[in-house]
Amino acid sequence: MINRSVIAGQLMFLFLIGCCGVPALCQHLDTGSIFAQPVEMDEFVLKSGFDVSAFIKRVRTDTTFYKAFRSMHLLSYDAVNNIDIYSTDGAKIIAAQKSKTRQQVIDRCRTMKVLEEKTTGKFYKRNGEYEYYTAELFAYLFFTNGRVCNEDDIVAGKMDMRGAGRLEKNKHELKQLIFNPGSRVRNIPFMADRLSIFDEGEAEKYDFKITQEEYNGTGCFVFAIKPKKGFENKVLYKDLTTWFRKSDYSILARDYSLSYHTFVYDFDVKMKVRTIQSGGKLYPSYISYDGNWHVFTKKRERVRFNASIAY
Numbered sequence: 001m002i003n004r005s006v007i008a009g010q011l012m013f014l015f016l017i018g019c020c021g022v023p024a025l026c027q028h029l030d031t032g033s034i035f036a037q038p039v040e041m042d043e044f045v046l047k048s049g050f051d052v053s054a055f056i057k058r059v060r061t062d063t064t065f066y067k068a069f070r071s072m073h074l075l076s077y078d079a080v081n082n083i084d085i086y087s088t089d090g091a092k093i094i095a096a097q098k099s100k101t102r103q104q105v106i107d108r109c110r111t112m113k114v115l116e117e118k119t120t121g122k123f124y125k126r127n128g129e130y131e132y133y134t135a136e137l138f139a140y141l142f143f144t145n146g147r148v149c150n151e152d153d154i155v156a157g158k159m160d161m162r163g164a165g166r167l168e169k170n171k172h173e174l175k176q177l178i179f180n181p182g183s184r185v186r187n188i189p190f191m192a193d194r195l196s197i198f199d200e201g202e203a204e205k206y207d208f209k210i211t212q213e214e215y216n217g218t219g220c221f222v223f224a225i226k227p228k229k230g231f232e233n234k235v236l237y238k239d240l241t242t243w244f245r246k247s248d249y250s251i252l253a254r255d256y257s258l259s260y261h262t263f264v265y266d267f268d269v270k271m272k273v274r275t276i277q278s279g280g281k282l283y284p285s286y287i288s289y290d291g292n293w294h295v296f297t298k299k300r301e302r303v304r305f306n307a308s309i310a311y
Helices: 004-015 044-045 054-059 064-074 133-142 164-181
Strands: 028-030 039-041 077-086 093-106 109-121 205-216 218-227 239-244 251-261 267-278 281-295 301-310
Touching: 039 044, 039 054, 044 093, 044 205, 054 218, 054 239, 064 251, 064 267, 064 281, 077 133, 133 301, 205 239
Parallel strands: 039 205
Antiparallel strands: 028 039, 077 093, 077 301, 093 109, 205 218, 218 239, 239 251, 251 267, 267 281, 281 301
C-alpha cells in the first residue's frame, strides 16, 4: 500500500530544498570522457583543457551546498519571509504570511524570535497549526523551535548516514534529493529512475552544457542540464543550472525546474537558491519557491515563497 503522507513529505522536501563577456556557444562536444554522454562546451572552457569526467564527478559528490545550509545553524542572522497560498486555479491569493525572524546563537546554542508577523486568509487552523502542508514544511526547514545546542557544519560522511528508524531513513532520502540532485533515491514511488540523470537510461534524454560566466563578479563554471528535444515530457528535470566558483568549485547559485505527473501525484516546481560568502564560509542568502503540487486524497496546493537572509 502506498503511504500518501510519506509521498507528500518527500515531494515537498525535494523542492524545499548572468552572462558576462561569454561568446555565443560553439558546437564543441566532449565525447571522449568517462562520462558517456556528449557535453557541449563554450570556446573558453574548451581551450582550457577542461577535464569533463573529473567535473561530472565533482558535481555528483559535491558537499559545499549541504555545508552552506548546515552552517546556517552556527551564527546569528535576520530573515524576511513571504508565503503566498493561491487558489486551486492559481487566480488569486487566498492566504499569506509575511514575517521577519531573527536567529541568535549564544554559547553554541541557537534560538529564533519572530520580530514581525502578518497573516491573511486561513493561514492557521483554530488550534494554531498550519492549514497548508507547504507552509508547515517551510516552518520546519527555516524556523527554530526552542533552544538547539551543540551543532556543527561537518559534512564528511553525513550525507551517507542513516538512522535505524523509518523517519531517519526518510531524512537521508530527502537530503539526497535536495543537496545531491541526480542521485538515485529508491523509496519515492514511480520516480526513482527519473532521478538518476547521470546514469544510463536517463542521461541520454538530457543535453549537458558547460560554460564560463561571472556570477556577482566571481568567475564560475556554469553546468546546465536540460531535456533533449522530444523528451521534455518524459523527464523529471526541465532545468538544473549550477554556478560553480572556479577557485574551489563551491556552489554559488542553483536553479531547479522540475515537473512530473503520475496517477498518484503530480507537481510543477521552480526553485532558486543563492549563497553569500561571510567570514570565509558560504551561507544561503536567498531562496525562492514556486510550486503547484497535488497528492491523491489531499487538496492541491499552489504556493510561492521566498526568504532573504542577512548575516
